Amino acid sequence: MNLARLDLNLVVALRALLEERNVTRAGQRVGLSQPAMSAALARLRRHFDDELLSRVGGQYELTALGQVLLDRTATAYDVLERLFASQADFDPAKETREFRILASDYAVAVFGVEFARVVHDEAPGIRLRFSQTPTTVVDDTATLLSATDGLLMPHGVISDFPATDLYDDRWVFVVADDHPSVDDRLTRQDLARLPWVTYQRTYDSPAVRQLGMLGIEPRVEVSVDSFQLLPRLVAGTRRIALVQARLAALLAPTASVRVLEPPYEAVPLREALWWHPVHTHDAAHIWLRETAARVGRRLAQPEDA
Secondary structure, three states: OOHHHOOOHHHHHHHHHHHHOOHHHHHHHHOOOHHHHHHHHHHHHHHHOOOOEEEEOOEEEEOHHHHHHHHHHHHHHHHHHHHHOOOOOOOOOOOOEEEEEEEOHHHHHHHHHHHHHHHHHHOOOEEEEEEEOOHHHHOOHHHHHHOOOEEEEEOOOOOOOOEEEEEEEOEEEEEEOOOOOOOOOOOHHHHHHOEEEEEOOHHHOHHHHHHHHOOOOOEEEEEEOOOOOHHHHHOOOOOEEEEEHHHHHHHHHHHOEEEEOOOOOOOOEEEEEEOOHHHOOOHHHHHHHHHHHHHHHHHOOHHHO
16 A cells, blocks of 8 residues: 555545545535535545445445444544644643543542643643543554553553553452441452452453452452442442552542452552553653653652552
8 A cells, every 4th residue: 555645635534424424414524515525435435446335225324344444544533633733842831732541430530630630730721531441452452542642551451552650559348337247357258258349341450360360259249330339339238349449548438338458469550651652752742641650659659658
């Protein structure tokens, strides 16, 4: 494929056509007349040797290739947009832009809240958009990172990408304040016999994988896509849940739960900000990473640990 012979404006037209599935609406979206958008569609059909949009009844539907291109085009558009938005200099006090960061609700609660406060104080024109980390993060990390500004995730899930360490955390258990059969200490037998509430995204649970290595198989009664809901689903029940100590400290006072240490040496948790190498030398991303690292160092102070 000779990129020099391609008109990259066709990426914009292709995305609009695939998402709108209508030539007129696609043209209105990108500021082209209907004849101009029809001409772009004809060029795209010749290039891909595929109709891309086929008429079914009174409307257009995507062909099989068009469906494949739908997600790829959105990713390519994001990459191109970030590429041409790269800057040699960046003044946070004057710039206006948005950074998209992938993160779990745990990372947003423990780190993102303070990070957003600092950005609000120092860079009033900067917007932060935190989005839930998709399950595809371990399958197609490069594509995912290329289309975003950063990923908050602990070590041990992905590798081979640049990252800056932010802060350390540890794993603890939470049980109901009035749990009928758990005193001040948990045993391994307790972990095997009691019902569990777990975080259902398996890629983010190295501590749960450690349990399997210890011969402990959690009897999962409830799974949920939110760390912050774990204490509430434990309160008033016989269940237990494994959560991060910093999050437990935030939520336990209002969730009617007790925090207990694991009856084994749990693997530590080191949260980091990961990014795609394409962003490494961009001035805006350097500022983003340096600010995140500064907030992380603040969280790492002994009084906050």
